[in-house]
Amino acid sequence: MRRRLKMGMVGGGLSSFIGKVHRMAAALDNEIELVAGAFNADANLSQQAGEAYYLESNRVYGSYVEMFEKEKQLPEDIRIDFVSIVTPNFLHYPIAKMALENGFHVVCEKPMTISSEEAKSLVELVKSTGLVFALTHPYTAYPMVKQAKFIAEQGMLGDIRKVVVEYPQGWLTTALETTGNQQATWRTDPKKSGKSGSIADIGVHAQNLAEYITGQNITEVCADITNFVPGRLLEDDANLLIHFDKGAKGVLYASQISVGEENNLSIRVYGDKGGIEWHQQEPNSLILRLLSKPMQIIRAGDNVNLCPQAIKNTRLPSGHPEGLIEAFANIYRNFAEVLRFKNEGLHVDSHNFDFASVYEGLKGMLFIDAVIESSMSKEKWIKLKI
Numbered sequence: 001m002r003r004r005l006k007m008g009m010v011g012g013g014l015s016s017f018i019g020k021v022h023r024m025a026a027a028l029d030n031e032i033e034l035v036a037g038a039f040n041a042d043a044n045l046s047q048q049a050g051e052a053y054y055l056e057s058n059r060v061y062g063s064y065v066e067m068f069e070k071e072k073q074l075p076e077d078i079r080i081d082f083v084s085i086v087t088p089n090f091l092h093y094p095i096a097k098m099a100l101e102n103g104f105h106v107v108c109e110k111p112m113t114i115s116s117e118e119a120k121s122l123v124e125l126v127k128s129t130g131l132v133f134a135l136t137h138p139y140t141a142y143p144m145v146k147q148a149k150f151i152a153e154q155g156m157l158g159d160i161r162k163v164v165v166e167y168p169q170g171w172l173t174t175a176l177e178t179t180g181n182q183q184a185t186w187r188t189d190p191k192k193s194g195k196s197g198s199i200a201d202i203g204v205h206a207q208n209l210a211e212y213i214t215g216q217n218i219t220e221v222c223a224d225i226t227n228f229v230p231g232r233l234l235e236d237d238a239n240l241l242i243h244f245d246k247g248a249k250g251v252l253y254a255s256q257i258s259v260g261e262e263n264n265l266s267i268r269v270y271g272d273k274g275g276i277e278w279h280q281q282e283p284n285s286l287i288l289r290l291l292s293k294p295m296q297i298i299r300a301g302d303n304v305n306l307c308p309q310a311i312k313n314t315r316l317p318s319g320h321p322e323g324l325i326e327a328f329a330n331i332y333r334n335f336a337e338v339l340r341f342k343n344e345g346l347h348v349d350s351h352n353f354d355f356a357s358v359y360e361g362l363k364g365m366l367f368i369d370a371v372i373e374s375s376m377s378k379e380k381w382i383k384l385k386i
Helices: 017-027 043-052 064-071 089-101 116-129 143-153 182-187 198-214 308-312 324-343 358-376
Strands: 005-011 032-038 082-086 105-108 133-135 160-168 218-226 237-244 249-255 266-271 274-279 285-290 296-299
Touching (some): 005 064, 005 089, 064 082, 089 105, 116 358, 143 266, 143 274, 143 285, 160 198, 198 266, 237 358
Parallel strands (some): 160 249
Antiparallel strands (some): 218 237, 237 249, 285 296
């Protein structure tokens, strides 16, 4: 008999913003149920969260180590099928590693690790175990981003020449980390965030979005990064020139000190036949400009003229907004579909694997490495060590 997949969560306590997003997204399509978790390093706080999430007390753990050790002893139809990792960056690797080693599939927040060495280790673990690993890059899960990818793949833009992708925020304009703000504190701490601030936090989203739509990989960067806020240990602003493997060139800008900006991720892609433009804060619209033709605005919800992947990842008719929760939910639903297909011995193709994987996680870490190296080097261009 078919059943909902059982999810365990590490992190995502009562004060966690991103944990709540993941829980809502995972539950949206009724394919997944949260049954266990280690929600906080403090066992009492973890239990409080478990009570708030209506979990049995014996399935709420004081650590992820305890959770994996006890869950793997449960019958297969009771124990968790996978773990969702929603902790600060420095914990992603040890949790994902232990999950894979104990036979559990993984959904992980980005960046996947805090070093490329850790990322390579996870790639090898996924290969050797055959388990499914999803990295939550939700912006590529919007229907209109999938339509943009389809337009580029169909050659409607011609040979892609230029990519402009930007991700400005303004929430770290002041030294928010000195006020006790939990989200700012760990994101600006190298011990918890890793070697990068704005690039690791939001720049990898811009990098992943550009590569996803264009089908091209960033091969080298020329980066200028700055810590504008006095005393801040990690960069809060980054400006990059980028080169792609199929000849496109571009600009990537990621900033968390752009006053007044909210979450203004946007991208423009230009070929020799046309261009596309998409804005995350207006996600249901995609602008298409074809040579010598009027500008078109393509809208989500049009189940006649959109590509299959855009239709599959759209839940509502035209004019009904879908946002970040639905984009996250698309990742969880597609992840669940792959797990079901594998469990039932069915063929899984690239259209099923329509989410970022461990390989995109590695590319993100190599991108971060190159940006930091470029910012410290006198060389004009630094190649990604792929």
